Amino acid sequence: MSIWIVPSILSADFTALGEAAQAAESGGADAIQIDVMDGHFVPNITVGIPVVAALRQRIRLPLDVHLMIEEPARYVDAFIEAGADILTVHVEADRHLHRTIQHIRQRGIKAGVALNPATPPEAVEYILPDVDLVLVMTVNPGFGGQAFIETMLPKIRRLRTMLDALGRSDVPIEVDGGINAETAPRVVEAGARWLVAGSAVYASPLGVAGAIQHLRQRAEDALARVS
Numbered sequence: 001m002s003i004w005i006v007p008s009i010l011s012a013d014f015t016a017l018g019e020a021a022q023a024a025e026s027g028g029a030d031a032i033q034i035d036v037m038d039g040h041f042v043p044n045i046t047v048g049i050p051v052v053a054a055l056r057q058r059i060r061l062p063l064d065v066h067l068m069i070e071e072p073a074r075y076v077d078a079f080i081e082a083g084a085d086i087l088t089v090h091v092e093a094d095r096h097l098h099r100t101i102q103h104i105r106q107r108g109i110k111a112g113v114a115l116n117p118a119t120p121p122e123a124v125e126y127i128l129p130d131v132d133l134v135l136v137m138t139v140n141p142g143f144g145g146q147a148f149i150e151t152m153l154p155k156i157r158r159l160r161t162m163l164d165a166l167g168r169s170d171v172p173i174e175v176d177g178g179i180n181a182e183t184a185p186r187v188v189e190a191g192a193r194w195l196v197a198g199s200a201v202y203a204s205p206l207g208v209a210g211a212i213q214h215l216r217q218r219a220e221d222a223l224a225r226v227s
């Protein structure tokens with residue numbers, strides 16, 4: 001499975017979001033993550049459906065929408081109609097996760113499940129046969145620029161083992177939070193393949209394209225070591 005570098009626009013200049021997303025697209029990103037926060041599930045409020053729809057007009061890459069909202073099923077159809085290609089919902093936010101995941105996939109896009117740092121891997125055990133990706137939060141969701149939580153490395157390894165045991169070796173583990181040139185190789189060695197990076201892309205002295213290229217190089221070198 002190949003490495004994906006997925007810039008999160010959370011750390012971009014919000015007065016020039018279109019240009020920021022285009023810089024990631026032309027800079028070699030594999031997808032763009034849009035972080036949706038509702039002020040309930042997480043203590044922050046960001047962007048929503050109209051921003052996904054606006055970016056869809058300018059971006060051809062997959063739009064990876066990370067829903068940090070309570071009861072996400074209420075908004076799944078609206079985000080799909082706005083142009084999301086991947087919708088990820090938190091296991092902690094949805095009482096009827098299986099129904100929501102099934103619905104997202106029936107509508108023809110990819111469905112992901114996300115876990116907060118304190119949530120054990122077993123919390124998603126019975127949804128693993130039904131998801132297209134697993135998103136391991138490597139910081140507490142809500143803000144960009146936080147430090148990577150080291151104890152997420154064994155959790156990534158455990159989830160990789162659980163997926164492989166189900167014959168789901170094709171399902172990627174995505175990591176989100178504190179991913180930079182130092183942590184990228186370590187999460188890849190643990191089994192992650194999709195790397196979300198906000199501040200390491202948009203606040204990098206290398207520029208957006210340079211930062212994406214540097215992260216990819218570090219991640220691919222690590223992948224070559226483990227495969």
Ligand SMILES: O=C(CO)[C@H](O)[C@H](O)COP(=O)(O)O
Binds near residue numbers: 008139140
């Ligand atoms: O979901 C998120 C925060 O809840 C963001 O995607 C994530 O924090 C990216 O920012 P950084 O790479 O700076 O940690």
Ligand SMILES: [Fe+2]
Binds near residue numbers: 066
């Ligand atoms: Fe995110």
